[in-house]
Amino acid sequence: MNTLETIENRRSVKHYDPEHVMPEGDLARLIELTKLAPSSFNMQNYRLVVVRDAELRKKLRAVAWDQAQVTDASVLFIMCADLKAHEEDPAVYWSHAPQEVQDILGPAIRPFYEGKDQLIRDEAIRSSALAGMTLMLAAKGMGYDSCPMVGFDPEAVAELIQLPDDHALSFMIAVGKETKPAWPRGARLPDSKVVIQDRFEA
Structure with missing residues (x-):
């Protein structure tokens, strides 16, 4: 399945085979692919909580509207983000880069975010969302x-x-083997509703 087919065929599936166990190699590959998601300054501030413990999954289902996919999917990911990732030594993110790149990006990270709580929170959600979409497309592929x-x-x-306390909770992703297809895809809004050319009208 190529990239365009993966995008077209990915659906939010609610019903999973509770007996399916994801092989460790598949899980490792899925995480490897997810980590290719883009992030601001390459901070990779998303955090993937991989939940496979059955008892914990039951407790999570109880606080998630009793949705069956929480327990029945092969793996439950909880997407989070580190709100202090910008405070790390920049070398953690850029030690592999040419020195001139390190000299530009490294000193810019902390000042860009420091004291800007809303921006930090926004970045946490952006980063975890990009990682989550990458994870779902990789899973489909x-x-x-x-x-x-x-x-x-x-x-x-x-x-x-x-x-x-210094992390943000974003959303969950259930991943597994479908036992019942998703509902028919909801209608897409027309371009006139969602596409703005150059700027919004006054």
Whole structure:
């Protein structure tokens, strides 16, 4: 399946084979591909909580509107982000780059974000969303289905996964083997509604 076919065929699947176990090699490859997602300054501030523990999945399902995919999918990913990634030593992100690139980007990271809580939060959601979309497309390309989820109690989920105070919780993604196709795709809004040429009208 090529990239365009993967985009066209990816759907939010709700019903999964609870007996399917994702091979460790597939999980490692899926994570490897997800980590190719772009991120500001290459901070890679997304964090992937990989939930396979059955008891924890049951508890998460209880605070996620009892949605079956939480427990039945092969793997549940919880997308989070480190809100202090910009405070890291820039060498963590750019030690591989030519020195002139390090000299430009390294010193720019902290000043760009420091003291800008809304920007930091926005970047956390952007980064985790880009990683999440990459994960779902990669999963489809590998023969799996997925479902992004925001239907859950965020405070309860944060407590269950022991989310650090300096991290943001974004959304969940269930990944596994489909047992029932997704509903027919909802109609796409017309270009006149979603596409703006150059600028919004006054």
